[in-house]
Amino acid sequence: MKYLYLALLFLLPILSIGQKVDLDRYNFTVQVRTLPLMRLDSSYHTYNVVVEGTKLMQTYLQDMDPEKSVIVDGWKSLSTTGHITFRIKLEDLLPESVSVKERVENIKDKTGKITGTRIFYYQEVVYTFAALAQINDYKGEHIMDIVLADRGHKQTYKSPEFPIRQVAEGYFMINALSVTGNLYKSCVTRAMHTLSNQASNNFGYSEATISDFMWILDSRKHPEYTAHREAFQQITEVLFTFNASQSIDGVREKLQPVINYFEKIKKTYTSTKKYDRKLRYASYFNLAVLYYYLDDPQSMLKEAKGLVMNDYDANDGRVFENSALRLKNLFQSAKIYTRHFPIDPTTFKGPYETEVTKNK
Numbered sequence: 383m384k385y386l387y388l389a390l391l392f393l394l395p396i397l398s399i400g401q402k403v404d405l406d407r408y409n410f411t412v413q414v415r416t417l418p419l420m421r422l423d424s425s426y427h428t429y430n431v432v433v434e435g436t437k438l439m440q441t442y443l444q445d446m447d448p449e450k451s452v453i454v455d456g457w458k459s460l461s462t463t464g465h466i467t468f469r470i471k472l473e474d475l476l477p478e479s480v481s482v483k484e485r486v487e488n489i490k491d492k493t494g495k496i497t498g499t500r501i502f503y504y505q506e507v508v509y510t511f512a513a514l515a516q517i518n519d520y521k522g523e524h525i526m527d528i529v530l531a532d533r534g535h536k537q538t539y540k541s542p543e544f545p546i547r548q549v550a551e552g553y554f555m556i557n558a559l560s561v562t563g564n565l566y567k568s569c570v571t572r573a574m575h576t577l578s579n580q581a582s583n584n585f586g587y588s589e590a591t592i593s594d595f596m597w598i599l600d601s602r603k604h605p606e607y608t609a610h611r612e613a614f615q616q617i618t619e620v621l622f623t624f625n626a627s628q629s630i631d632g633v634r635e636k637l638q639p640v641i642n643y644f645e646k647i648k649k650t651y652t653s654t655k656k657y658d659r660k661l662r663y664a665s666y667f668n669l670a671v672l673y674y675y676l677d678d679p680q681s682m683l684k685e686a687k688g689l690v691m692n693d694y695d696a697n698d699g700r701v702f703e704n705s706a707l708r709l710k711n712l713f714q715s716a717k718i719y720t721r722h723f724p725i726d727p728t729t730f731k732g733p734y735e736t737e738v739t740k741n742k
Contacts, residue, residue, distance in 0.1 A: 429457055451571070470573070486499050511537070517581075
């Protein structure tokens with residue numbers, strides 16, 4: 383009995399070490415192609431831009447080409463009628479108030495002691511700008527409107543500083559044309575940037591690089607320590623090799639050994655103890671993340687439900703459930719079931735070009 387007791391004393395620390403499960407976040411990046419949030423006719427691939435300004439701002443607009451700065455990712459820009467037309471209406475830039483502000487600066491000697499003050503004056507102009515984009519297809523059907531700027535957003539211009547108040551008071555009046563021109567160009571540039579972003583989100587096919595992570599075992603004396611790290615290494619090597627323009631056909635087959643490994647973990651460590659639930663949690667989590675980037679929301683949803691049932695940080699499972707359903711709905715809405723495919727906008731033709739080609 384004495385020997386059995388001593389054996390247990392030596393065995394208990396070993397069991398304790400074997401049961402310890404520490405997980406570390408391991409980061410990776412992967413590239414995907416975004417899918418349009420708004421469904422249009424699948425044959426639509428080209429657009430053109432029409433800009434309308436006011437008479438008051440026409441002089442400033444003549445020196446710009448805002449039409450050329452509108453970019454819809456994955457679409458082709460045409461100079462004339464495309465499948466959709468962005469008709470942009472730019473309103474006047476209007477000053478609302480002009481005031482003189484001052485800034486007080488301390489004067490110090492070589493020891494840092496304040497010996498006096500000096501005052502600088504500058505003019506502050508509060509102004510507003512408004513712009514709207516109306517989007518229609520070539521058949522005349524209205525698609526949507528996008529507010530690019532509105533009067534509710536007050537903007538502020540600050541003049542250079544001057545030591546004489548009277549100089550600051552007259553700055554805007556003397557330089558009104560050049561200052562207004564620069565502010566107007568800046569407002570128009572931001573409006574075109576806003577349109578490009580929103581149009582690409584709603585209709586485009588952008589390339590996006592996403593940073594994400596998986597949970598990898600960091601308990602060196604655990605029997606799965608080496609295999610866990612090797613599995614993550616294989617995942618990153620495979621994910622790193624494909625991009626948004628490359629099909630992922632065959633990628634899942636390359637990762638099947640990793641998938642099998644994490645599935646085996648779930649079947650090997652089956653107890654309800656915290657350390658086993660924590661290790662299974664990593665398997666469910668990592669598989670859910672992996673299926674997300676393999677464009678398989680249904681398998682991701684299965685792993686998410688497993689996370690919830692595993693009852694270790696079940697909230698992650700509910701978050702993954704929502705992500706899987708959003709991806710599934712996005713695929714169904716776009717009628718495209720992958721985020722990895724090539725696009726060559728140079729091959730696209732406008733609606734009338736296509737019709738002429740068909741008639742020939």
